[in-house]
Amino acid sequence: MLATDWLDNTRSVLDEIERTQLDNIRAAAELMAASIAADRWVHTFGCGHATIPVEEMYPRIGGFVGFHPIVELPLTFFTHVTGEMGIHQFLFLERAEGFGRELMKSYTFDPRDTVWIFSHSGINNVNIDVALRARELGMRVIATGSARAMKDAAPRHSSGKRLFEIADAIIDTCVPATDASVPVPNHQDRIGPTSTMAFVSVVWMTIATVAEILVERGVTLHIHPSHNIPGDTTARERLDAALAEYKRRATGV
Numbered sequence: 001m002l003a004t005d006w007l008d009n010t011r012s013v014l015d016e017i018e019r020t021q022l023d024n025i026r027a028a029a030e031l032m033a034a035s036i037a038a039d040r041w042v043h044t045f046g047c048g049h050a051t052i053p054v055e056e057m058y059p060r061i062g063g064f065v066g067f068h069p070i071v072e073l074p075l076t077f078f079t080h081v082t083g084e085m086g087i088h089q090f091l092f093l094e095r096a097e098g099f100g101r102e103l104m105k106s107y108t109f110d111p112r113d114t115v116w117i118f119s120h121s122g123i124n125n126v127n128i129d130v131a132l133r134a135r136e137l138g139m140r141v142i143a144t145g146s147a148r149a150m151k152d153a154a155p156r157h158s159s160g161k162r163l164f165e166i167a168d169a170i171i172d173t174c175v176p177a178t179d180a181s182v183p184v185p186n187h188q189d190r191i192g193p194t195s196t197m198a199f200v201s202v203v204w205m206t207i208a209t210v211a212e213i214l215v216e217r218g219v220t221l222h223i224h225p226s227h228n229i230p231g232d233t234t235a236r237e238r239l240d241a242a243l244a245e246y247k248r249r250a251t252g253v
Helices: 002-020 022-037 048-057 087-095 099-104 125-136 195-216 235-251
Strands: 042-046 067-070 114-118 140-145 169-172 180-182 191-193
Touching: 002 022, 002 180, 002 191, 002 195, 022 042, 022 114, 022 140, 022 169, 022 195, 042 048, 042 125, 048 067, 048 114, 048 195, 087 125, 099 125, 114 125, 125 140
Parallel strands: 042 067, 042 114, 114 140, 140 169
Antiparallel strands: 180 191
């Protein structure tokens, strides 16, 4: 069955992440924990479907303050498919060198910050722009994507760099270069990508490790609670407190 083929492929990817990436996850988490403990940010960025892990981690139930999502609408909202903000425009923008540097001008950064970039291929120019600018500003860069499988992909950026060659720490998603994993009879292309499941799994493995490090150092986490549990009368207060802490950091108070 194609359904169970996809499940088997996904389990294989997740097992490989567990087998090979725990040390890399720990190294990346140490950098993130240092930024959060310093009252600074882990800025998170991706484009296309690589915005899914960015949106998954914060704000959401079980996430905590310290992660700042950077989601550029033309690089993620292409579900119109055609017409306004369609796929053609998106594909152009993610490969347009210089766009990432312009995007970075809209935010305030600090050398104590970390930037966490998600990209399956690591070769699209907007991600390279963001990573290079982050390094210029003194920030640490963490890359998550299929680094090993895409190691021979030709770079598109004039720097000659791939994302994975710029990063201070890399977490490999262990996803095949094709991403889609299930052959379909009588078709050239496969269905069933596994990169999204890999991205989200890496996110929570890493964030759990960040939480572990921070708690061991005596840092209080400002966690978003579920506010839908019957009988939990203080959930909304805890949520408001977490959002107030986010606002405090964002305004630099």
